[in-house]
Amino acid sequence: MRDVPLSNLERQFLLDALEESKRLDGRSTPQRRPLELHFGRVEGTALVSVGETQSDHASLVYAQASASIAEPAVSRPIEGMLNIFVTYCGSAAARFADAAGTAGGDEAVEVTRLLERCLKESRCLDLESLCIVAEEKVWQIRLDVNILSAAAGGVADAASVAALAALAHFKRPEVTLQGDQVTIHPVSERDPVALAIHHYPVLSTFAFFNRQKSGSNAEKIVCVDPTWQEEQVMAGKIVFGVNPYREICTLHLAGQLLIDKSVVLRYAHVASQHAKSVVDLIKNQLHEDTQKRLAGQTEEIGFAFAFKQNSILQNVKPAEMVSTANLEHV
């Protein structure tokens, strides 16, 4: 299925509005869309929404972390492995509505590579702690990132928050070693163990637009957290992967853009502030989730509870005894 294409009139309107620092959704150029994070019932599941859900300007990403035991790579015999898989669901946008499930094509590849560079290559996850028996058995962490809604753009940023949250929330089974004997304890026997994360790099996208009147050497207009329409019209973008300690883990420059290094440093600073607020959000939500689990409030855990609000589009029905049939011993 094809997306509704962006008309030339819309393009021109967008660019004209940006000349006056106005954006279509009413944000100012340095303003990000609100971010919401919810954890699921299963440990290692996270749902992130960027922008107001139900509007045309929202993105929704779901990430799940899971673990299995595998042989380590020959070159790294004492390290576990982290594999990231990004897929666009059929409902993400009309262009992905294909039963054959091409899983997203170019866009999925770009997001996968960004996440790999941001999370894998930055070594934010301690892989040595995932070793069970050197050269034989290690934990292989699988991170599935499903893009549920991509029509509004901002997918890479939302995906990085969801992926990090899923890793932070996930707990792997406890393992004990007695000589040669390796025992993997089921969850019912021993509490599972959280993953060791050194630092939290977060992706942040900045879109650059050429000014129409002056030449292309003039200072460009910059928008933080661009929407899909803005991405169609931009001259180029920079995606930063920065952690709250202001360490740049990922730098990705795309499009037809020539920028000065001072620009890069300036926006890296902005990206690190965003990283700090994201990490605070993840830690707060994680703390709340842990409290609820410790208090045994199982009804308040999970996605169904997280989305409850007073809206006419929502309907909730409590548990109900339904059957009056007299079911004898069958």
Place this chain on the structure above:
Amino acid sequence: MPVKDKALELRPLFAQLGLLGHTDGSVMFSLGQTAVICGVYGPAEVKPHKERLEGATVEISLRPPSGPTGLQEKAKEAVLKGLVESSILGSLHPRTSVFVSLQPLDMDGGELAAAVNATCLALMDCSISMRCLFASVEVTRTEDGIILLDPSQKQATKAVAKATFVFESVNQDVLASHLEGRWSEKAFQAGLQAALDGSKAIFQFYRETVKRKFSKELMMK
């Protein structure tokens, strides 16, 4: 042996319509803790090699929460395709496609039933013409012969047989049934009856959900 207290209880239901703004219809539906997001596009353009003159081409895409799509998902897609094809008035929209995409978020028992119910709600949110609505419930039977209606994963650990029934709203006929394990005729009839009663509650929930959605417009009249 008396039937246990919670044996015939339908878990709490939750639905949020229009969750995905750009789709024609969408819903986040949960049955207890089993949650699924469903998005529908339709009637929309169809690829020429897939178009049908008699009616709309229905395509279903169901993805697991983690891991690659496997046979389990393909089996559920086949069940859903049959349901959607028999319930929508596809003949009103020849040479178009109806695309349903499902993403389960949490699997805590009754996954197929939740997927079916989410599909129906999403089709209703899409306002596509339908000849009937459909609702589904799972029942399980333990070794002792106790029938559980809509059990969670924990409650279903002792189950030796499972059945998911799908009913339609006009005559309460069975549209689909998916059985696992051994069911004697007596147990089958009991399970069917329990599921039928459960589905009535779900149809009532659909009615209330749509009524709520249009409540502001109805009030203004």
